[in-house]
Amino acid sequence: MRATASLACGLLVLLTWSPAFAHHAFAVEFDATKCSDITGTLTKVSYENPHAYVFVNGKNPAGETVELTFQLSSTSNLKRGGATYAALNGSVNKEVTVRGCLSRNGTDNRYAASFIKLADGTIQRVGQDVEGIFGTKLWR
Amino acid sequence: MRIYVVLIVAALCVLPVATGAQEKPFVQARGSVVPVPLPPGGPPPRMSDGHVDLSGVWFPGPTGKANAWSVVPEQRAKEDPIPFQPWAEAKYKSFTRVDLELGSANVNCSPVGTPGMFTDNAYVHQIDTKPGQLIHLIENNNRWRVIHTDGRPHKKPEDLEPLFNGDETAHWEGDTLVIDSISIDERTWIRDGWFHSDQLHVIERLRRPSLNYLEYQFTIEDPKVLTKPWTSTWMTLSLGHEDLTENFCTRNENVEQLQKLAEQQKAAGKK
Numbered sequence: 001m002r003a004t005a006s007l008a009c010g011l012l013v014l015l016t017w018s019p020a021f022a023h024h025a026f027a028v029e030f031d032a033t034k035c036s037d038i039t040g041t042l043t044k045v046s047y048e049n050p051h052a053y054v055f056v057n058g059k060n061p062a063g064e065t066v067e068l069t070f071q072l073s074s075t076s077n078l079k080r081g082g083a084t085y086a087a088l089n090g091s092v093n094k095e096v097t098v099r100g101c102l103s104r105n106g107t108d109n110r111y112a113a114s115f116i117k118l119a120d121g122t123i124q125r126v127g128q129d130v131e132g133i134f135g136t137k138l139w140r
Numbered sequence: 141m142r143i144y145v146v147l148i149v150a151a152l153c154v155l156p157v158a159t160g161a162q163e164k165p166f167v168q169a170r171g172s173v174v175p176v177p178l179p180p181g182g183p184p185p186r187m188s189d190g191h192v193d194l195s196g197v198w199f200p201g202p203t204g205k206a207n208a209w210s211v212v213p214e215q216r217a218k219e220d221p222i223p224f225q226p227w228a229e230a231k232y233k234s235f236t237r238v239d240l241e242l243g244s245a246n247v248n249c250s251p252v253g254t255p256g257m258f259t260d261n262a263y264v265h266q267i268d269t270k271p272g273q274l275i276h277l278i279e280n281n282n283r284w285r286v287i288h289t290d291g292r293p294h295k296k297p298e299d300l301e302p303l304f305n306g307d308e309t310a311h312w313e314g315d316t317l318v319i320d321s322i323s324i325d326e327r328t329w330i331r332d333g334w335f336h337s338d339q340l341h342v343i344e345r346l347r348r349p350s351l352n353y354l355e356y357q358f359t360i361e362d363p364k365v366l367t368k369p370w371t372s373t374w375m376t377l378s379l380g381h382e383d384l385t386e387n388f389c390t391r392n393e394n395v396e397q398l399q400k401l402a403e404q405q406k407a408a409g410k411k
Contacts, residue, residue, distance in 0.1 A: 024246045029397055042294045049281075050249060050393040076387050080206040089309055105401040125209050131390060 026071075026128040032114040035101040035131050036069060038111075042096045042119075045088045049074050054088060054092035054116070056098060072126040081084055083116070083124040094119035101130045117136050178378050180349035183239040192315045192348050197384065198265045198285035198377040204352065205380055206264075208311045217373040222334060235333045238402045242395065243333060249281065249389035251304035253328030254321045254342050255358040257283065258375060260331050265377065266384050267354075274310060274317065279384045287319055294322055304328055306342065313343040330360055337364035352379045
């Protein structure tokens with residue numbers, strides 16, 4: 001009930017303004033039907049634009065331990081959302097869990113990440129909602 | 141005034157939700173926010189010449205802060221259809237999703253131009269105005285423009301050259317600043333694949349109805365592409381209290397990845 005009220009009120013807000021649309025649509029490049037929670041060791045953070053990246057030694061769909069690449073949002077969105085450079089780097093060489101969706105073009109081990117659970121247990125949103133979990137699938 | 145009533149009612153609706161959250165599952169973590177709009181905040185400030193001062197750090201949307209993690213779907217306000225000429229309509233509709241991504245300035249890191257700096261930009265603006273001049277800083281890829289607001293004419297035709305932001309001049313119509321741009325580089329898009337000709341004429345309007353809100357509207361005239369001029373709805377931006385942050389586009393992997401996907405889709409005969 002509360003969720004429904006929230007959504008209705010939010011829609012009321014948004015229907016009164018015309019936003020500049022998202023940076024671009026991750027759902028074109030990444031497959032919303034091939035998403036999973038992936039746990040492994042965070043090895044590196046590239047805090048750059050147009051997208052930051054994190055690299056995780058984790059298991060690919062075949063069960064092999066490999067280096068997985070996760071595309072995040074921009075540094076502007078990350079730092080304003082709480083996923084600062086320091087917050088992400090604090091988990092390097094530690095275990096993290098990432099919600100990731102595989103690349104559509106078959107590039108090995110390349111994902112878009114929407115959330116990351118850091119080593120201290122905090123959860124940060126780090127990318128677009130490719131799966132449309134909130135109904136926020138970012139495509140016109 | 142009606143928009144403020146709607147925004148305030150909507151904010152009141154949100155409060156019980158925001159305060160009632162208990163344990164959150166993985167996908168409803170910090171950073172996923174329901175937008176809470178700012179109040180109007182009082183009348184807009186004015187400059188020494190009496191015109192409205194548009195200065196401020198402006199976030200797209202009504203919250204005065206970043207909305208990238210909003211849990212509410214993005215909605216585009218209802219607007220008239222784009223009055224494309226038939227050949228242009230056919231070209232526009234032929235674009236695949238991958239084509240649109242590859243052509244997006246936000247993917248290939250090219251200049252967004254005018255009016256793309258508003259229509260294709262989810263990030264923050266800083267505007268500084270003084271009598272006779274507007275300085276516009278755009279966080280996305282560290283862009284900027286400086287516009288005379290004294291109503292001076294455009295450059296002479298023989299002095300014009302294609303520019304991403306165009307040859308720009310501005311004047312006041314009451315409390316609305318009207319920015320007039322011509323000679324805009326054909327590589328820019330109006331938004332989302334809406335291409336244009338060398339005859340593009342963009343008329344932008346900026347107004348500050350209250351302290352906390354800036355509103356933006358644009359008109360497109362393009363006799364080589366459109367059958368008649370087209371005017372957008374008013375876009376809302378709101379006053380933030382953060383500095384712009386550096387945002388240079390340097391590590392661009394998406395073009396190569398999307399080109400690979402385009403080749404695969406072409407081979408498979410998919411649109």
